Amino acid sequence: xxxxxxxxxxxxxxxxxxxxxxxxxxxxxxxxxxxxxxxxxxxxxxxxxxxxxxxxxxxxxxxxxxxxxxxxxxxxxxxxxxxxxxxxxxxxxxxxxxxxxxxxxxxxxxxxxxxxxxxxxxxxxxxxxxxxxxxxxxxxxxx
Ligand code: SF4
Numbered sequence: 001x002x003x004x005x006x007x008x009x010x011x012x013x014x015x016x017x018x019x020x021x022x023x024x025x026x027x028x029x030x031x032x033x034x035x036x037x038x039x040x041x042x043x044x045x046x047x048x049x050x051x052x053x054x055x056x057x058x059x060x061x062x063x064x065x066x067x068x069x070x071x072x073x074x075x076x077x078x079x080x081x082x083x084x085x086x087x088x089x090x091x092x093x094x095x096x097x098x099x100x101x102x103x104x105x106x107x108x109x110x111x112x113x114x115x116x117x118x119x120x121x122x123x124x125x126x127x128x129x130x131x132x133x134x135x136x137x138x139x140x141x142x143x
Contacts, residue, residue: 004077010069014132048068068119072117074090091110098114099115
């Protein structure tokens, strides 16, 4: 699955949950609480494949899933640019010190496995909006 199709699928699942919570009259704070890993793994077991394994994508005590993947992620399924004869498909727009560019054969992808930026509650509060797709719209690089 390419980046764009994953984003489309994830946006649908995210929207269903947020709409359900908004219908119940939940506030921003309550919605962010709901997206805490500990709640999501039981309340929304199909939202992330890691929930069934009770496994977090990052080793942090309190992990919030609202802004998965990350508003700083940039991608293009057609390739962002050529780098030393390889195709770069994604990068980090803030060049986080905890991210890195991973080289996989002829492809280069952003590796966020050591970066916790979008999973901190304070970050989610700052960048919160009810429409996840709108927040992530900046991530797709136009080619
Ligand atoms: S490296 Fe961190 S800040 Fe950058 S895109 Fe990945 S998760 Fe986001």
